[in-house]
Amino acid sequence: MKKIAVLPGDGIGPEVMAEAVKVLDAAxxxxxxxxxxxxxxxGGAGIDNQGKALPEPTVTTCEESDAILFGSVGGPKWEHLPxxxxxxxxxxxxxxxxxxxxxxxxxxxxxxxxxDACPLRPDIAKDGFDILCVRELTGGxxxxxxxxxxxxxxxxxxxxxxxxxxxxxxxIARNAFDAAMKRGKKVTSVDKANVLTSxxxxxxxxxxxxxxxxxxxxxxxxxDNATMQLVKDPHQFDVxxxxxxxxxxISDECAMLTGSMGLLASASLNAxxxxxxxxxxxxxxxxxGQGVANPIAQILSATMMLRYSLNLGEAAxxxxxxxxxxxxxxxxxxxxxxxxxxxxxxxxxxxxIVAEL
Ligand code: NAI
Ligand code: MG
Numbered sequence: 001m002k003k004i005a006v007l008p009g010d011g012i013g014p015e016v017m018a019e020a021v022k023v024l025d026a027a028x029x030x031x032x033x034x035x036x037x038x039x040x041x042x043g044g045a046g047i048d049n050q051g052k053a054l055p056e057p058t059v060t061t062c063e064e065s066d067a068i069l070f071g072s073v074g075g076p077k078w079e080h081l082p083x084x085x086x087x088x089x090x091x092x093x094x095x096x097x098x099x100x101x102x103x104x105x106x107x108x109x110x111x112x113x114x115x116d117a118c119p120l121r122p123d124i125a126k127d128g129f130d131i132l133c134v135r136e137l138t139g140g141x142x143x144x145x146x147x148x149x150x151x152x153x154x155x156x157x158x159x160x161x162x163x164x165x166x167x168x169x170x171x172i173a174r175n176a177f178d179a180a181m182k183r184g185k186k187v188t189s190v191d192k193a194n195v196l197t198s199x200x201x202x203x204x205x206x207x208x209x210x211x212x213x214x215x216x217x218x219x220x221x222x223x224d225n226a227t228m229q230l231v232k233d234p235h236q237f238d239v240x241x242x243x244x245x246x247x248x249x250i251s252d253e254c255a256m257l258t259g260s261m262g263l264l265a266s267a268s269l270n271a272x273x274x275x276x277x278x279x280x281x282x283x284x285x286x287x288x289g290q291g292v293a294n295p296i297a298q299i300l301s302a303t304m305m306l307r308y309s310l311n312l313g314e315a316a317x318x319x320x321x322x323x324x325x326x327x328x329x330x331x332x333x334x335x336x337x338x339x340x341x342x343x344x345x346x347x348x349x350x351x352x353i354v355a356e357l
Contacts, residue, residue: 001034002310005065007058010044010087011283012293012346013071019295019350020069020302023319026354027306031315038065043073043087043283053090059098067309068095069302070278075285088282096137101268101276102168103175104135104247105304108254108264110234113328117259117336120231129234132179133254135247136172137268139164142244162198164243169202171271173209176241180216182313184238188219190226190246202243227253255280262294262335265301267308275309277301291345294333296323299353322356329356 008017021037028035040058041049050057053073062068073087083089095101109130110118118125144161151157173189180187189206191199203220210218221229223246229236230253242250255264264280279297287293303319306312330342331352337343344352 001036002067003036003038003065004305005058005062005068006037006039007042007062007068007070008039008045009042009071009073009091009283010075011072011285011288013043013073013283015288015291015346016279016293016295016298017069017071019346019353020298022350023299023322023353023357024302024306026357027315027319030318030357031312033310033312033315042070043091044075044078045073046091047078047081047085047087053085053087054094059095062095062099067274067305068099068276069305070095070276071298072279072281072283074283075288095276096268099274099276100138100270102136102138102271103172103269104133104137104251105175105179105267105269105308106133106135106251106255106264106280107131107266107300107304108133108251108258110258111263111324111327113324113330114259114263114336116338118257119259120234120257124231124233124235127235129237129257130184131230131234131237131254132183132239133247133251134172134176134179134239134241135251136164136168136242136244137247138244139168140244162196162245164198164202166201166205169205170209172243173206173241174212175269176239177209177213177216179308180239181213182307185215186217186219186238187241188221188226188237188239189241190221190223190250191243192223192246193220194222199243206241223250226250230254230257260294260336262297262333263300264297265304267301267304269308273309275305277305277309291347292334293346294335295346295350296333299323299350318357319353322353325356326352 008014141162144163261281303316306316
């Protein structure tokens with residue numbers, strides 16, 4: 001029995017979460033595992049019901065669970081609050097910090113039947129692609145010390161420090177290789193070792209870690225070339241391993257290659273493999289309450305949870321295959337549909353995936 005903290009949040013969060021749980025329930029029956037859900041308030045729901053974006057009981061629930069399944073938070077109702085008390089800054093960032101989630105996983109997958117959502121030329125997109133961006137989240141130039149400003153006038157300077165320790169690089173590299181073992185067994189490490197000393201260490205350490213994974217192929221690529229290759233031939237990549245800043249940029253590029261917010265899942269893991277799983281998008285106030293949101297990003301976040309925190313890769317694969325099957329059959333929510341006649345709502349999409357499973 002695994003314990004899951006379910007934090008639906010605001011806007012479309014509860015709508016898409018209901019579908020993810022529906023699919024997880026069906027997967028439990030089929031694959032004979034058991035999940036115990038504890039639902040808890042977060043974001044605007046936390047503010048409204050318990051006076052805080054991240055109420056203490058919610059943190060306790062998360063601590064007592066094997067994984068966190070997170071919806072999305074925020075909306076116009078709470079925008080008047082001071083920034084640190086708002087749903088996103090008041091809940092998501094403290095959760096990441098509290099659980100030391102150093103590893104961000106963002107898959108970008110183009111389903112073969114949705115290639116025209118992809119902004120790339122059809123001849124490039126036609127075979128689909130399936131990339132996992134592994135981004136180091138708590139180190140690198142965003143956090144490196146010292147940073148600051150000196151002097152004035154024409155002499156004024158400003159600086160940041162790009163620093164990575166061997167420990168940090170080894171840790172995130174292992175995350176990437178572990179992930180590759182569960183996928184296409186290929187890691188491409190993104191760096192700038194031709195000009196940055198920190199990236200020379202990055203390349204050395206990644207090369208050393210690779211020796212622990214003889215089944216995985218390792219390539220190195222300079223970040224500028226990586227951004228070009230992603231639009232030229234995304235099919236060549238399986239796992240992309242990046243430091244914090246390069247990963248910030250590359251993961252957004254990967255995300256946009258898929259074309260729809262409603263398909264993008266993410267995971268943030270700590271050193272113990274504990275993770276928070278959430279769609280890349282927000283609470284979509286423009287469509288909330290209408291039953292039209294695409295639940296696939298939330299369902300794919302749940303499959304990442306099965307794969308990376310609960311070691312239930314077989315069930316995760318089956319759910320992903322069911323999603324591909326439903327999309328192939330022409331069942332689409334409004335965000336990915338091209339003909340109005342094939343459009344279904346949030347719950348009908350969840351039902352279709354369950355039926356396919
Ligand atoms: P958003 O991702 O909520 O919406 C952007 C656009 O994508 C909208 O047109 C929306 O309808 C569409 N969209 C997003 N998810 C969709 C889905 N599953 N199906 C169909 N369409 C979908 O980003 P936006 O508008 O910038 O932010 C809205 C609120 O969400 C804000 O309060 C923001 O702070 C919050 N937010 C929360 C995040 C989180 O909880 N991790 C992340 C990003 C934003
Ligand atoms: Mg970004």
